[in-house]
Amino acid sequence: NFGARVYSSVPRVEFNNAATDQNIAVVNTPWYNSYSAIASANLALGSLADTAVFSGAGAADAAIVRAAGAFIQGAATANLALFFDKAFVVTERTDVTAVTFQPAAAVRDSALRMLDTAIARATASGT
Numbered sequence: 001n002f003g004a005r006v007y008s009s010v011p012r013v014e015f016n017n018a019a020t021d022q023n024i025a026v027v028n029t030p031w032y033n034s035y036s037a038i039a040s041a042n043l044a045l046g047s048l049a050d051t052a053v054f055s056g057a058g059a060a061d062a063a064i065v066r067a068a069g070a071f072i073q074g075a076a077t078a079n080l081a082l083f084f085d086k087a088f089v090v091t092e093r094t095d096v097t098a099v100t101f102q103p104a105a106a107v108r109d110s111a112l113r114m115l116d117t118a119i120a121r122a123t124a125s126g127t
Helices: 023-045 059-083 104-125
Strands: none
Touching: 023 059, 059 104
């Protein structure tokens, strides 16, 4: 039940953040699924620079991938901002050795910029 019974009880119980808690999926699922989506988008966007990977694709196809990639980055990053008080903000250009936790407001603002980029790319490509 994804922790609904435990975490909606009255009086409220303290959140159990132990890896052994039976409801740890409440935390793990949105965290890992969001970063999985971001990683996939980052790989796709990063591959656009590699002509061997994207050979044969026209400019319109690349524009659609760029727009969709920015949307996935933005939507998944927004999801992190909704669920967590801190998260990492990563794109295909991020040096992952220098990533630090950002507060939810900064993560949200980054997500909104990514979504604005997706809108601009989709509009420019006519998709």
